[in-house]
Amino acid sequence: MSKEGGLVAETQLELRGITASYEHGGLVLNDVSLTVGKGEIISIIGPSGSGKSTLLRVLVGLLKPSQGTVLLDGDTIDYDRRSHLKRVRDRLAIVFQQFNLFQNMTALANVTVTPTKIRGEAKAAVRERAIALLRRVGLGDKLNAYPDELSGGQQQRVALARALALQPEILLLDEVTSALDPEMVNEVLDAIRGLAHEGITLIIVSHEMAFVREVSDRVVMMADGAVVEIGPPAQIFDAPQTQRCRDFVGKILKH
């Protein structure tokens, strides 16, 4: 897939016909296919319940698809195999809507725990990197604060720093501003904006349409668990090709 501006990027992630169901039946994802190029910024939009977040959860191995394949750098990922799952989780990082910081650890500890305790990297180097990341998201003075001492926006920025500390190839952002009070949304979006120019692949699920329009290379519109339309922001927002997309964009742009 190519980026806008003519730079051709190799395909990093490919989803083919992903289908998944709820525990009690009912499809949550219906034959979803998508390719993501290296360094690309893809946003997924759509009404609630369209399966956007679920798609991210499938990628990171929290939900098993009943059908379909996921390929990372051309290699098929078998989510049943521990080694494959480990590999995927080494290279993908996710930030959740509900921050999900470890409540029993300080902000700094949250960021350093995985690189030091799980990946066995050198403590001093990780600590430096963690402090730099926390400073970068504006929390240099909150290193030793516990999650319940931080506001939603602050917690989400720690979650972002935590994900970045893993040096992922692909970063998944699952509605990271949806649980925040309006005044905190911008601080988080600013932090994400900063990433846009670093070459890391981003898959963003969001309701913040202005932001999506601004940073994305391509936008995916989903509804009822299926992909409705894919295209550059100009197409999706200004000239949608499908009626469903037109309806959705029409509704949200009315605000």
Next chain:
Amino acid sequence: MHYTFQWGVAFSYLPELLAGAWVTFHLTFIGFWTGLVIAVFLAVGQVYGGPWLRRSISTYVVFFTNTPSLVTAFFIFYGLPEVGILWSPYVCVLVNLILNAAAFLTDAIRGGVASVRKTEMEAAETLGFSMLQKIRYVIVPHVAKVLYAPISNLYIVFILGSALAAIFGVEELTGTAFNIAARTFRSIEIYSITAGIYVIMTVIASTILALVGRWAFRVKARIF
């Protein structure tokens, strides 16, 4: 292993053991319900009574919840005859069980009554409820729901606690087991069967209580 198991012999004593289980049943049934009724009054007294009443009840509760049931049983069993009160072992054990049960239940009930939220009481107040109406429509339903699980649990604990009656010669389940084991020397088999009967008894009790709770009080309780 120097022991040969004779389960057949042991199982032949099942009727006798079940007779003992029946004694356990009525001992705990009478004991618990009596204790519960007493505890309701005591709990009300503790929350709404005057300072002297509250302190007396507290002393009683603190005393019985911080001393082993066995020791108070010994006190009653050996002590009362010294002052001329001669009760049968069954009555001694029953009285001891009631005193202990009432203490623990009073504690539990008081916690439940205290947990009625101020806002509910205030809402009732603004709707013009009298004290009696408040009790009936706000306190009792809330307390019943909140307390059902802890009290059911106490009942099970109570059944298991009744085993100490055996020490005083009462022929309830454990007492009967003691007797049979002493006569036949098939200790392991007899005590295993006895343990099994306790497990079954408490499972049945839990299940019935859970079902009653679900239907009458709409309380969701776990059986396992």
Next chain:
Amino acid sequence: MGTHGLSQFEIFFTWQNALLWLRATGITLSMAALGCGLGFILASLLVYLRTWPSLLLLPVRLLVVAYVEIFRRIPFLVLIFLVLFGTRAMGLRMELFWVACISVTVMATAFIAEIVRAGYESVHRTQWESAAVMNFGRLRTVLLVVLPQAWTVIVPPAFSYFVMFIKETSLASQVGVYELMQTGKYFNNIGVSPALSFGTTLAIYFALSYPLTRLGWRIERRLKHRFRRPGGDDGLPTTRVLAGV
């Protein structure tokens, strides 16, 4: 028995007897502490085993559940006798004190396992998920994330169970262990009035139980304000198997 009054007190209030009571108190406390301590360790192991989703371990998980459910429904008195005759039958002639300790351990493991399990369940599923997506693995998740948070829910009931058991050890007197209850009986047998002998027993149990109970309340109050529970989860579907890994 007209020689009550004076001679009873002469028999009772001696330094040797004081030492006897002291020793008995020590035995009572150590039975409870050893049994509950070991029970806690075993219970933690059992609950950890229960989190394993693999089918191979299904019989093990069922055994754990069966163990917990059964040993929470047997009277301590019956259990002590079972352990006594069981160990004798196996040819193990151990001191009655250890028989009692084993009984306490067996029972405490079952009850504390329930407490620990409730502790695990108090930690939100999303904490497990966050750990899983960063490749924590089950053991690390439990040690680094779940247990530190479950602690606040586990300690108060576990502590009060220990305090309760101090009193329950009185039943060990029935197999002849010279703990507090047995000591009271001894004095009653040699002619001291029931009031004095059992009264002393009562007093010592009370002196052990009441302060510890209040300590337990204080611990509970302190722990309540430890970690506020995280917001909530997105309610999104998760395949159990993968989430727990």
